[in-house]
Amino acid sequence: MSERGSYAPGVPCWVDLSTPDTQGATGFYGALFGWRAGFDAEPEAHGYGMFHLRGKKVAGIGPLFHEDLPAGWHSYVAVSDLAETLQKAGAAGGRTAFPPTRVTHAGTMAGLRDRENAFLLLWQPEQHQGCEVVNEPGAFAWSELNTRDPAAAQEFYPAVFGWNAGGDAYYTRWQLEDKAVAGMLPMPVDVPAEVPPGWVVYFAVEDVEESAAKAKELGGGQTSPFIDSPAGRLAMFHDPWHAQFAMISGVQEHH
Structure with a gap:
């Protein structure tokens, strides 16, 4: 079942795009995935909008x-x-990238850097639980960490x-309670040192x-060859503003 009403703690629940051109990116992803975008006119939204598929929220976009x-x-x-999660992250060798920030009545977010400086966001929900559709064409399907130190990440x-x-x-x-929620693979040795680890x-x-x-x-552009994986056929891409993402067909249900 691809529709979601809530997410258990520890499960990737939302994705969004930070871009220097929200109008251009709205056109690009709308044409690519069939998304429609709506932007909150309230000043406290700071230009943040939502992408919808079949009228369901699938991703966010903002400056x-x-x-x-x-x-x-x-x-x-x-x-x-959030406070407890950030405390655990600090004790495990990570750091708070930015502290908890309430987003109107939607929920509260915070930024996290792991031990290798890979960036991830945390979401403590109120009215906004996350993606309302996942694992179907045009929707979020998987989060994957690319890191130079898998052993550190496994701690x-x-x-x-x-x-x-x-x-x-x-x-x-x-895995969370034996259910796959995300992935990780080592960065190839030929990746330039200035390319940071991160989540795809x-x-x-x-x-x-x-x-x-x-x-x-x-x-946009393609940054990897097509790869046949157990989860499906995939490749890596970037949009016209060089935001990286991946696309996969034949995806299996998860999280």
Whole structure:
């Protein structure tokens, strides 16, 4: 079932895009995924909007509004107690990127950096629980950490979210109560040192090669070859403003 009304603590629940061009990005992703965008006119929303698919919330979009919130796609993990989660992260060797910030009546967010400086957002929900549709074409499908130190991550994330590390020696499937919620793989040794570790957001599509062609027509680019994985056929991309994301077809249900 692809519709969601709530998320358990420790489960990735929302994704959003920070971009220097919200109008241009709205056009790009609308054409690529069939999304419609709506923006909150209230001043306290700071230009933040929501993407919808079939009338359901699937992602957010906003301008660059925080010095520690880089441009690009970001994953949010649901938590029940932000202060406690940030305390656990600090004790495990991470740091608070920015402190809890209430977002009108939607909920409260905070920024987190893990031991290798990979950036992740935390969400303590009120009225906004997260993505209302997942795991179907045009919707959020997976979050994946690319890191140079998987061993450090395998200590950090279980301490913060209670995740267990499954999978094999190369690919880690983060699990919460035996249900896969996210992934991790080591960054290739030939990746330049200035490229930081980080979380990649995956979107499901009907046919990744057709969607790749569409992304290129719209001004985006492909940054990896097509890969056949146990989860589906996938590739990495960037939009015209160089925000990175991945697309996958044949996705299996999870989280």
